Amino acid sequence: xxxxxxxxxxxxxxxxxxxxxxxxxSLQKNYVKAVDDVSLxxxxxxxxxxxxxxxxxxxxxxxxxxxxxxxTSGMIKIKGKDITKLSKKEMFxxxxxxxxxxxxxxxxxxxxxxxxxxxxxxxxxxxxxNELEIKERLKEIFEKVGLSEFHLNSYPHEFSGGQRQRxxxxxxxxxxxxxxxxxxxxSALDVSVQAQVINLFMDLQQEFQLSYMFIAHDLSVIAQICxxxxxxxxxxxxEITDRNTLFSNPQHPYTKALLSSIPMPNPKxxxxxxxLIEGDIPSPSNPPSGCKFHTRCPFAKKICTEQIPYLKxxxxxxxxxxxxx
Amino acid sequence: xxxxxxxxKNLAVEFxxxxxxxxxxxxxxxxxxxxxxxxxxxxxxxxxxxxSLAILRLIPDPPGKITSGSxxxxxxxxxxxxxxxxxxxxxxxxSMIFQEPMTSLNPLMTVGKQISEIIDRHxxxxxxxxxxxAKNILDLVQIPDAERWLNGYPxxxxxxxxxxxxxxxxxxxxxxxxxxxxxxTALDVTTQAQILALLNNLQKKLGTAVVxxxxxxxxxxxxxxxxxxxxxxxxxxxxxxxxLFENPKHPYTQGLMKAIPNLEEISKNNSKPSRLEEIKGIVxxxxxxxxxxxxxxxCSFAMEKCKHKSPNFEEKAPGHWASCFKEFN
Numbered sequence: 001x002x003x004x005x006x007x008x009x010x011x012x013x014x015x016x017x018x019x020x021x022x023x024x025x026s027l028q029k030n031y032v033k034a035v036d037d038v039s040l041x042x043x044x045x046x047x048x049x050x051x052x053x054x055x056x057x058x059x060x061x062x063x064x065x066x067x068x069x070x071x072t073s074g075m076i077k078i079k080g081k082d083i084t085k086l087s088k089k090e091m092f093x094x095x096x097x098x099x100x101x102x103x104x105x106x107x108x109x110x111x112x113x114x115x116x117x118x119x120x121x122x123x124x125x126x127x128x129x130n131e132l133e134i135k136e137r138l139k140e141i142f143e144k145v146g147l148s149e150f151h152l153n154s155y156p157h158e159f160s161g162g163q164r165q166r167x168x169x170x171x172x173x174x175x176x177x178x179x180x181x182x183x184x185x186x187s188a189l190d191v192s193v194q195a196q197v198i199n200l201f202m203d204l205q206q207e208f209q210l211s212y213m214f215i216a217h218d219l220s221v222i223a224q225i226c227x228x229x230x231x232x233x234x235x236x237x238x239e240i241t242d243r244n245t246l247f248s249n250p251q252h253p254y255t256k257a258l259l260s261s262i263p264m265p266n267p268k269x270x271x272x273x274x275x276l277i278e279g280d281i282p283s284p285s286n287p288p289s290g291c292k293f294h295t296r297c298p299f300a301k302k303i304c305t306e307q308i309p310y311l312k313x314x315x316x317x318x319x320x321x322x323x324x325x
Numbered sequence: 326x327x328x329x330x331x332x333x334k335n336l337a338v339e340f341x342x343x344x345x346x347x348x349x350x351x352x353x354x355x356x357x358x359x360x361x362x363x364x365x366x367x368x369x370x371x372x373x374x375x376x377s378l379a380i381l382r383l384i385p386d387p388p389g390k391i392t393s394g395s396x397x398x399x400x401x402x403x404x405x406x407x408x409x410x411x412x413x414x415x416x417x418x419x420s421m422i423f424q425e426p427m428t429s430l431n432p433l434m435t436v437g438k439q440i441s442e443i444i445d446r447h448x449x450x451x452x453x454x455x456x457x458x459a460k461n462i463l464d465l466v467q468i469p470d471a472e473r474w475l476n477g478y479p480x481x482x483x484x485x486x487x488x489x490x491x492x493x494x495x496x497x498x499x500x501x502x503x504x505x506x507x508x509x510t511a512l513d514v515t516t517q518a519q520i521l522a523l524l525n526n527l528q529k530k531l532g533t534a535v536v537x538x539x540x541x542x543x544x545x546x547x548x549x550x551x552x553x554x555x556x557x558x559x560x561x562x563x564x565x566x567x568x569l570f571e572n573p574k575h576p577y578t579q580g581l582m583k584a585i586p587n588l589e590e591i592s593k594n595n596s597k598p599s600r601l602e603e604i605k606g607i608v609x610x611x612x613x614x615x616x617x618x619x620x621x622x623x624c625s626f627a628m629e630k631c632k633h634k635s636p637n638f639e640e641k642a643p644g645h646w647a648s649c650f651k652e653f654n
Binding site: 047053054160162190191192193194195196198199202203217218219220221223224225226227243244247248257258260261262263264265266267268269270276277278280281 | 368369483484485486513514515516517518519521522540541542543544545546547549566567570571580581582583584585586588589591592593595596597598599600601602603604605607
């Protein structure tokens with residue numbers, strides 16, 4: 001893979017807040033800070049993984065980048081172009097460049113459309129060619145994702161979960177995007193099928209020079225496919241680095257806990273000393289002060305409850321947000 | 326035979342769906358030793374959940390039907406018991422935890438009421454004693470502020486806490502056998518680690534035998550003593566957890582292990598993102614199983630005879646069984 005250094009996606013200080021109304025006449029306004037000051041970059045041909053537990057804001061981050069939810073503040077740049085404030089109409093040509101694959105292959109495909117129509121709809125909307133050209137491209141894409149031409153007129157219910165996810169990938173691929181955001185694309189699939197879909201993602205990346213943002217709760221899946229990984233907790237990225245460093249030298253206590261929580265498929269290394277973190281992720285509408293992780297952190301000190309730690313560089317490609325590092 | 330907590334013999338379950346017969350479980354047998362954990366692993370549709378429901382006769386009939394087999398608990402066959410006797414066993418001697426803590430609790434009942442329902446069914450205790458028992462079990466599953474939560478409703482709790490309540494309900498009568506059907510699948514990894522640690526502690530404390538049903542080989546390796554691998558309704562491999570992971574003897578088990586990302590490999594320096602070894606194709610449809618080995622169409626070692634004949638389930642090494650014609654060393 002030849003990686004040039006073109007930056008496909010740049011996110012600067014992105015915040016996405018959802019208002020919740022409280023009190024009589026909704027006078028008091030409170031916010032769920034789903035994404036709270038996130039910055040990241042994805043280079044051409046690179047795969048960035050975003051990992052976090054439910055409620056960490058990872059999906060909202062993906063949707064904000066797609067402009068499927070409106071970001072509160074910050075900037076999103078696609079190939080150097082700021083898209084944060086674009087109108088729906090101005091956004092339209094950009095949508096070709098960034099596509100999304102959803103988690104649930106059951107509910108993200110219209111049951112009343114044939115899969116041929118599902119995959120080609122975008123091509124017609126964006127008028128990427130005449131009828132014949134689109135039909136040709138459709139066949140080509142189906143072949144690429146491992147489906148056959150004869151599936152074109154079938155409906156989604158006729159397919160298995162893995163095949164449906166292939167259809168979702170085909171739909172994303174149809175417009176020849178630069179970046180695909182994949183939101184938990186394999187978590188609804190069985191292990192053996194999961195491997196097939198992960199491999200498909202990797203093959204397509206090779207062939208089309210795609211950049212991916214891979215969102216998942218499962219670190220092992222992320223690790224298989226991503227060159228760079230960001231760990232999210234309550235709307236913030238708490239650690240971001242390349243995959244080798246994250247696994248061999250994790251710095252943030254939350255990353256360490258996540259790594260230690262993964263059950264290893266090796267009974268010999270059955271861990272006796274899991275670094276267990278207690279409790280659950282706090283509500284993002286009322287996050288703890290200071291470092292948001294301090295309520296569950298086994299190493300929390302006084303400073304952690306008072307000051308917010310910001311991401312700091314501890315190595316060329318390694319940033320951590322923790323006072324104790 | 327004294328140390329066997331539960332034994333399943335030649336169990337077969339069929340579903341009749343729109344005139345088609347689906348063999349969900351086919352000739353399944355296993356033994357669970359007292360205080361041990363038996364892991365059952367397989368992908369969706371392999372019959373692992375159906376077989377566990379069959380143990381407590383929870384298969385809806387119709388469309389389901391237990392066509393043969395016996396479930397031996399304490400010298401008695403659950404299949405031959407009267408409905409009333411089975412109800413005496415459910416929750417008291419053998420209890421179950423389900424995957425979805427959101428849907429398996431009653432949203433209209435307080436947590437305390439749901440726990441005391443089980444106590445009332447099996448013991449004759451005063452209101453006060455029931456309350457204390459319910460509170461103690463919540464303490465045992467480490468729910469903070471148990472007394473307050475007895476009056477709380479499930480929707481006020483997080484997923485992890487709900488699963489703790491499920492475990493509390495399952496263990497409140499101190500059953501001999503606990504069947505845990507994907508108990509951590511719906512939970513986050515950190516919560517999963519907490520719940521698995523809790524189950525492990527409780528098992529040690531109460532001496533319960535556990536059947537751990539999961540699709541996750543990681544969970545199996547962390548919890549089980551003995552493992553069964555199921556594929557298309559059948560047992561394809563059985564061994565102690567160490568033997569199974571060290572030296573899997575069925576191509577399906579081998580494939581499963583290669584199909585999951587190997588974190589030990591990944592954490593090595595300069596490893597690059599790489600393809601996984603996949604198992605090609607999909608599970609055959611259960612109402613149209615092939616005549617030969619059900620794994621034949623996906624197996625990389627398939628031979629001509631695999632198409633026509635189903636291999637016997639035989640002992641390949643001491644304490645290690647598999648159903649495959651090929652011998653793996």
